[in-house]
Amino acid sequence: MRPISRNSKLLSGSILVAFFFFVAIISLTWTPFKLDDMSGGRLSSPSWRHFLGTDTLGRDQLSRVMIGARIAIEVGFLAVLIGILVGGSIGIIAGFARGKWDDLFTSFLDTLIAFPTLLLAMLIIAARGSSLFSGILAIGLGISSVFARVTRLLVKSVLSRDFITAARVSGTTWPRITLIHVIPNIWPTLLVTSALQIGVAGLAEASLSFLGLGAPPPNDSWGSLLQQAQNTVYSAPLSAIVPGLCLVLFVISVNLLADGIRFHFDQNSRVAP
Amino acid sequence: MTTKVIIRRKLIAAAVAVGLAVAVLPSGAHAADPTTVINVGSLYEPQNLDNTAGGGQGVTEALNGNVYEGLFKLNDDGSVSNLLATGYTVSSDGLTYTFTLHSGVKFSSGKSLTSADVKFSIEKVIAPTSLSARKSSFGPIASIDTPNDTTVVVKLSQRSISLIYNLSYVWIFNSTATDFQTHADGTGPYVFTNWVKGSTLTLTRNPNYWGTPAKNGSVVFHYFTDATSLNNALLTKAVDVITSVQSPDALKQFASSAYKINNGNSTTKLLLAFNDRVAPFNNKLVRQAITSAIDRKKFLQSVWGNYGQVTGSMVPPKDPWYEDLSNVYPYNPTAAKAELAKAGYPNGFTFRLDTPTYDPHPAAAAFIKAQLALVGVIVNINSVTDDQWYNNVYKAHDFVATLQEHVNDRDLVWYGNPNFYWGYNNPAVTKLINASEQVRSLRTQTLDLKKANELIVADAASDWIYLYPQIVVATSNLSGYPINGLNSQFYAYGIVKA
């Protein structure tokens, strides 16, 4: 394993993600202005008081962008958590499957993948109403198909190794094998996948917001801010550029983090990632 | 014994002239060009082609007056004039209306228009299977007779002063046709040609039209689901006109001389509707207080800039009984606090606001929340989808307060129905509204409904936040398009490209 100081991607990725985390946590208790504060004047330009200007209702844009960071972290981490729990479990079971059960599971996974996340999101919103959690649930379930597929391949790869045969021969039960051998071998790759999917979740939420299915206020994500800014992009271009840049930067940072983690664990690699 | 009601034969002629003039206004005399294609951009695609079977707002925009015509026509300035009817007479007791039809009118399929078609069409609206929004307004109709091909006799069970106006919404269908949802056979200046769902709807000029031919060769409606793509279409001249622009900031792109921005009158109101049946909004003082605590003018400014207006009531300027009641409960947070205390809520209260998810409702909810927080009232914003709003709020009345926009004109009469979703129940108002339909003159109707409106506003039955502007933007070489959005109709036959 490489020393972390030589792993530039891990370093830069972690710093950036930590920055977003930091902003998100601060926004829980403090933002330059409260969301209810509409005193800023309509679409005012950036000033010392309102660093990024104000929106059409007079609310401080910087505060809204900070809250967007919190939403991005919430969506990313919670959706991935759901993905790992649901998808990972299915994947582990599918990984152990043999013969016709294996084919069955593969087909089942294909069906899951075929089910468009958008459709899932609309059905969930129709059932439980439009809220932040509806979006997270939909994205999480959509991502779980990726985790299921990845986990299944990983499990199969581990199970094909000699030490598994050795463990079985010496009488270890399957659950114990899962715990001692399978999980320790698959968690690094799953970690990388998780980091990547955090970015995917953020982008998916932005698309949902663009279609009008995103979280309603006060949980405006960067995607919602982008969608609302479409009208004001000519009078206040910053209102469209800043949330977009934040989203792009956020996704790039989690991707850097993912690459860095993979590089860290990839003992065979003699080539730069 | 019938009395010839002089219902302004002359006034009707004048109205028609004014209507035509308004429709043709800036252009002067341009000859009809059979090759011009007018491309119209809109966000409102029809669901199907039948306005009695749920066609929606979009079908009115595309087909009303263009493909289908009624006995009467609602003009862009709000007046009603003859169309397929050459005139009518009313009996002295007001219960028998006799309409005379134009002769020689043909549907685009070639079939001649007869009174049987009119009878069929009116019955289609009042049939048990009808999904028309106008069905209940024709309740007084008792029978329809067709003594000959050009005469229709409608007998009412009670007077109905709005009958003529209501009839302007009844499309005259071909009684021998079978499929009205996917086909449209009308008497109008255009023939329905093609509908590519999700994309375009094409109308071509009717060469056998009985009246003045359309001034252009065809009209193509282009449908978008997203306001930005719609604006881009106008910017790239893929469309020539947008039927209603959704935000004032987008107008900046059209500020050059290549475009013309028209600020017309709409009939769409944004309402903060209280559930007048349940606490705390069953208390008039509370409703009054909330109304005084919200700065409607400021909110209108933030959404629409210098466009739109605060009317203070459900009545838009194009309704005959309009008056400006925006100062009955002006913005006054101190008074609001006092009224809340008097009503028994000195420390305010909390309520749930059911908010639709599309613009401008979320912004309105956020604004209202911020404003009411200043007087101690906490608002919990509950976002609802269209379905949920329809089932929970409209049908089940399971709400405390909600935001909603209402598109129709002349919908003040809903306040006379205690079973309407907001549950406003004032017997004096109900009596006034019912009586206003049975008066003998339009003037009396106007006076009655004005009085009713004043009572409704005084009761603060709802908070009418603002009236939407109707902003039609077109390329500057286009003329002859309607600029007022009356129930989303869009007469295309006068449009000319210079």
Added chain:
Amino acid sequence: MNKSLVRYLIRRFLILCATFCTSLVAIFVLLRLVPGDPSDSLIPIGATPDQILAAKHLVGTDKPLFFQFTHWVTQTASLHFGNSLTSGSPIAPEIFARLQITIPLTVSAFLIALTLSIPTGIIAARKSSTWYVKFLNYFSQLGIAIPVFWVGLISVYLFALKLNLLPAGGFPATSWHDPVGAIKSLILPVLTVSFVMGASLTRYVKSATLDVLNSDFLRTSRSLGYSFGKSMWRHGIRNGAAPVISVLGIEFATTFVGAVVVETVFALPGLGSLLVKGIQEHDYPTVQGVLFVSTLIVMISGFVADILQKWLDPRLNKYSQGSVT
């Protein structure tokens, strides 16, 4: 093709059919579990209670669920998708019309993305720090981080509004009878989708290439005297392609209906917008019809990907050694 492969294919095919049918039934049930009724979008404000009942009767939701189910089964079995509940027009021609936009869009974008991402991914995997390798790396990092609608909006702004080269959206009313117009309308959407898809595929190709470069097969092959190129071809591609192919199958499939965001930005009447509209209006037959087609396509692409993988590396029937990220 040997006998075991044929047997495998047949078995897979049967299971495919079974899962396909199960998913259709699941969709049927799921749609009806969600609150809301197709008649809701037909009823105007101000409707009376009997009008509400009339609307339900019109769309058929007042009939018992079992009746609706058997009706749907018989309809679908004869590949007749019925009529839309809100527009009354037949669904099959509508889907067919929409496919004429979605299929060219997805296939072209896919092919372009593939053509660009394979060489890009392989080059990006090399260790060299020349400017173009660095640039490719940064560019692909950016490509997977931008939301697709942003790419669309920017391309509209540049090519349609500023340079006036291409239409900002829409599709000709006469569809492919106006081939020039149709192609012009599809250029920007295709470029948008292929940019995002390409960036994502580049990452997979690069990672697969890295695995291959680090793998034993390649070292063995090189030590046996084969040149880099030949080694790559004989062993690299075969081993590295497997995970890439499975990803390709998924990407192709999800873009089909997932292109609705692109369809919204460019006002294209594609399959995705039909699905969204159908869901919003609870137009069950339309949603079921679209999902029938899209699930079919996904399953077929998954099947094809499977066959390709098997053909490339018969050892891959049980265990995979490829990288999965």
